[in-house]
Amino acid sequence: KNEVEQSPQNLTAQEGEFITINCSYSVGISALHWLQQHPGGGIVSLFMLSSGKKKHGRLIATINIQEKHSSLHITASHPRDSAVYICAVGAATNKLIFGTGTLLAVQP
Amino acid sequence: EPEVTQTPSHQVTQMGQEVILRCVPISNHLYFYWYRQILGQKVEFLVSFYNNEISEKSEIFDDQFSVERPDGSNFTLKIRSTKLEDSAMYFCASHRDSNYGYTFGSGTRLTVV
Numbered sequence: 778k779n780e781v782e783q784s785p786q787n788l789t790a791q792e793g794e795f796i797t798i799n800c801s802y803s804v805g806i807s808a809l810h811w812l813q814q815h816p817g818g819g820i821v822s823l824f825m826l827s828s829g830k831k832k833h834g835r836l837i838a839t840i841n842i843q844e845k846h847s848s849l850h851i852t853a854s855h856p857r858d859s860a861v862y863i864c865a866v867g868a869a870t871n872k873l874i875f876g877t878g879t880l881l882a883v884q885p
Numbered sequence: 886e887p888e889v890t891q892t893p894s895h896q897v898t899q900m901g902q903e904v905i906l907r908c909v910p911i912s913n914h915l916y917f918y919w920y921r922q923i924l925g926q927k928v929e930f931l932v933s934f935y936n937n938e939i940s941e942k943s944e945i946f947d948d949q950f951s952v953e954r955p956d957g958s959n960f961t962l963k964i965r966s967t968k969l970e971d972s973a974m975y976f977c978a979s980h981r982d983s984n985y986g987y988t989f990g991s992g993t994r995l996t997v998v
Contacts, residue, residue, distance in 0.1 A: 807983055818974050818992045820928070825986035863928070870941045871916055871983055875928040 780804045781876035783864050789882045796851040798879045800864030803845065807867040811838050811849045814861040814878065823849070825867075854883045887911040891977050891990035898997055901966050906993045908960040908977030914988070916980050919952065919962045921945070921973040922992075928976065934960065967997045 782801045790796050800809070811823040824831050824838040826847070831838050835854075840847040851858055859882050865873040890909040898904050910917050919931040932942045932952055939952065949971075951963045960979075964971055977990040 810986065812989075818922075818994065820976060820978075820989040820992075822986045822988065865928070867983070870933065871980075872918065872930045872933050872941055873920070873928075873978075873987065874930070875920075877927045 779877070780874050781864055781866055783876040783879050785879060786877065787880045787882075789884065790854050792855060792883055792885050794854050794883075796854050796858075796881065796883075798849045798862050798864075798881070800847045800849070800876055801845060802847075802864075802866045802874075804866065804874065805869065807869055807871070809840050809847050810865045810867065810873060811836075811847075812863040812865060814863060816860075820863070823862075851881075856883045856885050859883050887988070889977055889979055889988050889990040891975075891993050893993060894991065895994045896996070898967055898995070900969060900997055903963065903965050904967055904995060906962045906964075906975050906977075906995070908962070908990055909958055910960055910977065910979035911981075911988055912958070914979035914981050916940075916982065917954070917960045918978040918987075920976045920978060922976065923970075923973045931962070931975075964995075967995075969997050971995060972997045 784799045808827045813821045835852045837850040861878040863878045864876040892907045917934040922928045930943050932946045933940045953961050974992045976992045978987045980987045
């Protein structure tokens with residue numbers, strides 16, 4: 778069983794839609810990270826959170842430590858948001874354990 | 886904004902050859918990592934490095950692999966006697982400490998033929 782599970786694996790949305798990507802994990806963590814990976818392969822850190830909620834522009838990340846669950850929301854989605862969104866959890870040793878990613882395609 | 890720089894961006898090598906992947910982490914970062922992503926799969930942890938020594942390594946990181954920080958700035962991953970299954974994107978990452986997020990390099994795509 779994967780230590781970090783994401784859903785959905787693939788998501789197609791129309792421009793302007795509100796998008797939610799979910800992440801569940803089964804291990805103890807120091808923090809949870811949301812990352813973005815574009816087709817060229819590079820990985821960009823979006824959020825690092827250990828409790829509550831963070832917001833950056835149209836992106837919102839929440840985490841429920843008791844339920845071991847996090848969500849990434851994108852408001853007013855745009856085609857440029859198309860990418861793979863990855864949930865990764867930080868272990869006590871600081872290494873990251875990655876989920877399999879959610880491939881998001883936002884159509885105009 | 887400071888960047889983690891990786892070179893080369895692409896490398897093609899013959900099976901059995903040695904390759905060295907190079908990374909320049911952000912200057913005030915203390916923790917350094919190598920991850921890899923085989924095409925179509927999730928990113929996997931290889932090794933972490935702190936205070937000039939390996940702090941953790943995965944099962945993947947066997948005797949074929951080694952890391953060095955030879956001059957206080959570069960952070961290298963050496964793969965000896967490459968195998969076809971070593972073909973992957975290799976990412977270097979660093980962070981200042983556990984209170985700070987990671988910065989990833991843009992990756993080196995290694996193809997072993």
